Amino acid sequence: MITQAPRPPRRKARKLIRTDTAPSVTRTTVTPEMAIDWLDKANTNNRTLSDAHVQRLARDMKQGKWVLTHEGIAFDPSGILLDGQHRLWAVVIAEVPVEMHIWRGVTREALMAIDCGKSRSLGDVLRLSGGHGQVNNRHIAILRAMLSGFGTPVQLSTAEAAAALDRHGEAIAFSIEVLPQAKRVTTAITRAVIARAFYSADHDKLRDFGRMLGSGVVPDAGAISVVLLRQFLAERAGASRNERLARYAKTQRALVAFLSSERITRLYAASEEHFPLPEEVAG
16 A cells, blocks of 8 residues: 655745845946045944055056956945945045946945855955966965065955966976975975075976975985974974064075085075066066
């Protein structure tokens, strides 16, 4: 005898949350004059401004790399600015008009949902946009360390990072390939030094340096600099700027000694850049 399986209980349909009036949106060319007027009259209660973020956006605007997206400027029904102060300040700083979507009539309750999603990392954005392969945060960290060198850590906009990856993607991939993962030894900084050296040093020697540094197996007494560097890196894991700079400078000095077969007895920090990037040489 065939019996009919019991039907699952019906679920009550959820009611959609509706608002009395829907926000409206227009595509508008926002001029610096419009931006400063809105900031002066409508930006009455917003979050603390991030100057670094404003500067990144402004650089993209100046270079013609600003991209129109669904994100833009949002005002509440009374004309108060709810979202977009960084974009508006960037227009002011860049002194160029850019197109944006201007939303009006957005309820203040919407603030509970604005910017609350999981933010995409720079690596996520570049990977999803296509054209850069399987780039991830490791590639971006190496890129930043590589471009920073002995200087202040660079802050890149998406457009700037994309352009830099186009220039240095091969060098970064090489540094990941030749330096195997090793705790405290394999970092964005040590790989950044190898990536810089990619443009001027013998690639076979760089492979030997990376293999020895990563594995700890140093068969040649002439490679004592690798031993000294590995010991230093294993003991120094601080995240401060001075610690990071020390790791960069000593990795440079160790690599210079290794490439020239110099037998050093103590690992000092390099005081100048030994592996300039092509654009630095051209500059």
